[in-house]
Amino acid sequence: MNPFFFKLGIAAITSALSFVSFLRTKSKLGIWLLILILPIYTTKFLGKVGDIFTIEFSDVLIVAIVLPLFLREMILGKKFGKTISKEISNIFLVFLIYFSFVFLTIFWTKDVFLTFRQLIIITVFGFLFFVSLLTISRWDRKDLQSTILLILLVGLIIIILGIFQVFFPNFSIIQSAQPGFPTGTFTETNWYTEFLILIGIWSLFTLNSSRKLLKTIGVVNLVFLSVGIYMAKTSTVGIIGYLYLVSLFLVYFLGKSVLKKPVLTISITILIGLILAFPLRNLCLEFITPLEEISDLIKGEAEIAKIRLSQFFVSLQLIKENPFGYGAGTWEPIMKEATDVGYGAFGWVNGILLEQGMLAFIAWIIFIISLFIVIFRALISTKAWEVRAALFSFIWLLIAGLPHPLYYMNFFWFYMSFSIATALVMNRVFIKERMKLNSLT
Numbered sequence: 001m002n003p004f005f006f007k008l009g010i011a012a013i014t015s016a017l018s019f020v021s022f023l024r025t026k027s028k029l030g031i032w033l034l035i036l037i038l039p040i041y042t043t044k045f046l047g048k049v050g051d052i053f054t055i056e057f058s059d060v061l062i063v064a065i066v067l068p069l070f071l072r073e074m075i076l077g078k079k080f081g082k083t084i085s086k087e088i089s090n091i092f093l094v095f096l097i098y099f100s101f102v103f104l105t106i107f108w109t110k111d112v113f114l115t116f117r118q119l120i121i122i123t124v125f126g127f128l129f130f131v132s133l134l135t136i137s138r139w140d141r142k143d144l145q146s147t148i149l150l151i152l153l154v155g156l157i158i159i160i161l162g163i164f165q166v167f168f169p170n171f172s173i174i175q176s177a178q179p180g181f182p183t184g185t186f187t188e189t190n191w192y193t194e195f196l197i198l199i200g201i202w203s204l205f206t207l208n209s210s211r212k213l214l215k216t217i218g219v220v221n222l223v224f225l226s227v228g229i230y231m232a233k234t235s236t237v238g239i240i241g242y243l244y245l246v247s248l249f250l251v252y253f254l255g256k257s258v259l260k261k262p263v264l265t266i267s268i269t270i271l272i273g274l275i276l277a278f279p280l281r282n283l284c285l286e287f288i289t290p291l292e293e294i295s296d297l298i299k300g301e302a303e304i305a306k307i308r309l310s311q312f313f314v315s316l317q318l319i320k321e322n323p324f325g326y327g328a329g330t331w332e333p334i335m336k337e338a339t340d341v342g343y344g345a346f347g348w349v350n351g352i353l354l355e356q357g358m359l360a361f362i363a364w365i366i367f368i369i370s371l372f373i374v375i376f377r378a379l380i381s382t383k384a385w386e387v388r389a390a391l392f393s394f395i396w397l398l399i400a401g402l403p404h405p406l407y408y409m410n411f412f413w414f415y416m417s418f419s420i421a422t423a424l425v426m427n428r429v430f431i432k433e434r435m436k437l438n439s440l441t
Helices: 003-024 028-037 057-079 086-107 112-136 141-167 189-208 212-231 236-254 261-277 280-286 288-299 303-321 331-339 348-356 358-381 385-400 410-440
Strands: none
Touching: 028 057, 028 112, 028 141, 057 112, 086 112, 086 348, 086 358, 086 410, 112 410, 141 189, 141 212, 141 385, 141 410, 189 212, 189 385, 303 331, 303 348, 331 348, 348 358, 358 385, 358 410, 385 410
């Protein structure tokens, strides 16, 4: 069977079922399906290298879910008189400007096929971002917390899958692409670690929730997550993520009274979990390795540091030679031509500058700033734990994307959208509560 028609058939069936389901139920179903599908990034389908249809199977399913969600919003939104908020309209306008600059690179790209393919992928990412943002931003706090609970449960499953891959490699449901290290449902340890830190941020702030189930899952996640990060300790992103999460722990717990029993209970639970997983002495000794690697990275002595520095300086020189970009999606052939080595994309800064050019990069920075503004406005209005979690998860996505091409991952776009939508929901909830209080006085 032709792989293209096979994938289209599955997408068509999923799309039809999704559309019928979404019209009959709340839009939560579509978002929940996305949360379940997004981590399954390594599931590839039939096709040959160079074939335009050799995309991730998860991306096919994303389109099959996102498009019906979009149609649902358009049909029911019109029916019930729902309008798009000013904040989302402004963000969409900036994204369109960014996409326009990316599209222009097709006129001078060195590989039209790769650029055209990348434009399709960015379009899918854009739909994923804005449909999720539009849908979730209309929810209430209860729906939002139920979705956070699902995110934590999915994260817990992925964390445990990764741990299983290390302890019981022969019995793992999904074999690790890097033997001896956890990858969960992803293709490599870096992606796994980035996702773990993201889950860890939401887990940490759920400790402020009034819902006992959210708190419980949050604590369980933090215990298992500590083990998962320990096992992925040689990952560069893992080191950065570990330090980031430890910093958040310090900020979180220093803001609490150490005399409060819940805080002590949570702290002791996490510590016991680590001690049970590994002897304390070995645990302390093992974490010296990442610190040594950080030192080697700073000195430029580590092998990975040499590769990263080579990527950085070569791409920097190429950017100087052509500030308008070499064409979206052309990083690998451009770098191979310049270095004789097929390096992958370094990170979102170098990747956007090299492929899409300075104008697209400026538009992208404005896009990111506009998202920050939405979160900060909500943070000023309300001190809800959901908004703080949204802020730190958004910051983490940007940090993780500096040394690693997280920009090219579909879960990056969804969770960036989820952070912004969370801020919008909580800001609206706060305004409603304040108006209610004012009417009573």
